[in-house]
Amino acid sequence: MKIPDLKSQYVWVTVALLAYIIPGVFPLGTGFPMSDTTMEIYDIVQSLPEGSICAIGGSGVFAFDLESSAGTIPALKIMAENGVRIINVPLGTEAVQYEKFLIDASRIETKYGGTHEYGTDWIQFPYIPGGASGLVAFLDDIHAASPADVYGTPLDELPLGRELTNWEDIDLWICPHWGFPTIVQYVTGERGITSISFAQSGAYARYSPYMMSYPGQVYMTNGFLGGAQMEQLVGMKGLGHAAIDAYQVLSLLFVVFVALGNATMLTAGEEE
Amino acid sequence: MISQDPWVWISAILTIFSFTLLYGDNKFFRFAQYTYTAVVVGHSVVVGVQTLQGRFSPLISGQKPMLLISLILGLMVLFVVWRPYAWIASIPYAVIIGVGTGLMMRATLQTDVIGSIRAVIAETGKIFIGSPYDQFGYLIRVTFTIGTMFYFLFTVFVKGTGSKPVSYLRDFGKYALLIYLGLSLGNSAMQYSGLGASAINRLLRQWLGLGG
Amino acid sequence: MGATLTYVRLNLSRVLIIVGALAALGTWYFSVPMVDSVFKEVNAWQINISSFTLFTGLMTISMRYIRAIQRRDSDIWPFQAYALVLIIVWVLMGLTVGMYSDTYQTAYLSTKITLHIAILGQIIFYFTSGAYRTFRIRTLRTAALAISAVLIVALNAPWVQNPFPAASNFAMWLLNNPQMAASRTVVITGGIGSIVLGIRVILGLEKGAQRITEGE
């Protein structure tokens, strides 16, 4: 019996339905192991006292950084519940849009019924150019490096802005972007602020040596799996869970399609 | 509940139009394709104008008269679209090629060549420490790296003395490379699978209000 | 072009390539203030020239679209007309409201970033159908490629990792050892290839660079 060669479109429809649309609407709840690092990160975020300040920042490309959003959104929710204040410090041009998106997606703002008021509980800085040197300038003198927020409002006119002087006001740094090494080097290495990255899987593999260089000060989670673990800890099912569900089905489909391709070749006789 | 925000609708429609590429060439994909090109070009121009303003303002204010050379060289590249004088653009481009080549050579030599060779040598020390599992790993790393080098020989040991044993090493290298390609490819499936979820979930959740 | 002008031009291009490359190398290896300042200057030229190249891109794209609109001989010219209008509208909007205004950000998020996410989301589809077509084991070569890819896809999957927790460590071992070793050889040999190509450029032997700087 000859197995027909499938057109690519059939493969895609199967993948779309089984791996994405059905689990997207009816989550599968695929189980996954919890990692010690994610637990530690959860404890650190949870233990930040009310009124402390967490910086969210770094540089990256929006569409790829979405992988990091899976872990960052639960972290933002925890901080909002505990009254931790947030400053977004974008070191890349697209980072501005992405960090604003994180606040929107986590629904912590008062306009969404949340607890955080702009200017008092959180501030969005504009793009800080200059890469590492821009970051250092910001850490040394926040008002000099960025006298106004992203909307052009002078920092002195914002209640939270008035409180900011330099790096000593920052209690924790979360990097929800690709570019973690710069943060580790200048924020943790030189100034001793604990840093966390909800790293993309590609970045996790590449930057994990940094984690080993600063035990107890630098933490990273691995890709969507790390995101799913954070989501589980706060009891939500977001992008991390969706990604794990999708991979559960997709990996199976991948194996099935490769086997099918080989069966097609074998049954086709002396094809090619 | 389905979204009321017009921007979410624009976003959803563009996502669907983009996904129609899976079906094949069609007018909806064309629309998305040209929207993408136009927005990226438009954005590049907005950024480019700001960059030029920032870069050449010291010339206009008279602080850096040397910038005149850069300005002239920069204007010369625009001639590329004027067929009879297009050659003028090649002069400033020589600067780009020259500096680019130098920068590439020094970085490649330091990190890719010398840095990697030193890393291979330093890993030898780890073959004798740690668990047998790790030791075997380091042994594989060192032998695979050296073995694969032989695949990339094009003119030596092709014929004559030494060609036979080297051809075995070359074959070994070829299979080591194929295993590397397969493993890297398979491992990236996880990331792209997740990115698929992020695109489709935006539609399901933000636009249609479905799912968790 | 006159013979003298051609002669001057060719040699000027060659000199600029050599000066640019040697300045970049010189300042890296030697601690000589004069070399540093030469590099600083030519590097500034290079950066400034590069910022003008954007406008040549804009000019060539406009020329192509306008030519297509004038001819109207294919069915894509209406899209090109639309793109041309959108570029103009976008630039005007950007320069008027500013790159970090809420209007600009919402527009950018709903178009560019949306399309970026959408195309990234499609990769996995092409990936699966590509694997279906390519990973057919005809030879030992395709066997090595296909088996290693399928193996790692499965080892990373929850349906393997949940019953066999050791799968995760084995996957990491494969990536850190055989995968890393061969990829490092690609880096080393590719690096050597790049350096020799660089030397060919400096010596005026690389055909591509010659065509760019020495053509009519």
Add this chain to the structure above:
Amino acid sequence: MIQTAVVEQLIRTGRSFQLVFLIASGIAVYYAYNVAKGGKLWDIRPIEALDAIGESIGRCAEMGRPVLVTPGISSMTSSSGGAQMLAGLTVLGEVAQQAASIGVECTTNSSNQQIIIASEAIMRNALTAAGKPELYAPGKYVRWFGGGQFSYAVGCAGQILEEKPGLIIFMGYFLADTIVTGETGARVGAIKIGGTLGAIPFLAMMCDYLMIGEEMFAASALITKDPFITGTIASQDWIKVAATAVMSIGVILYAVGIKTIYTIMGI
């Protein structure tokens, strides 16, 4: 002592060995070039993908379909991608000339705006070399889709659907964008030939013929069919043999506790 101090002041710390390596490589290339000029020809192991380029252009002529050569997404001045772009541009020139001489149209594209100028110059030059300078017009053969990785991927996919090339050569610097463009190429029935360093896994899945890693640099010399330039590939091999030898001896010595080679390389 004074001499050593002067040298130490002159050469930056930790880069002496690199400098020696670079100078030795330069001498090797120059020497190989001169030996080739003296008439020496080397046996070069075949690169299947390179041989396939010529045949596929012929096939395009028979089918009346164009060729697309894409050098990818890097700039010329990127330390990771610059060399790959140049190798891709060399191939573009040779393919465009060969194609034009048998009446096949060759188009190209790029993501980075810097490359537009180079590609325009190469197309102009290749058509002139093929004796058909009248065919050239700015913007006719070189496509630009704005400076982003995936605006390039979508634009290139659109270009492939528009032009239906019979042969697509991916030669330069790429990332996951090749999955989109490669699959679109498969859909229009194009032969796909690829060569790059970083994204080889993706090209391995998408291409009919593949140049793995450094093979692309060898190909950029071999495709010119200039025996003198081809001679420089021999020098590339000498450097690799030397590097392999240093690495192997370094590994053995390090294993018995002698770290001399490792240390010297860091001077």
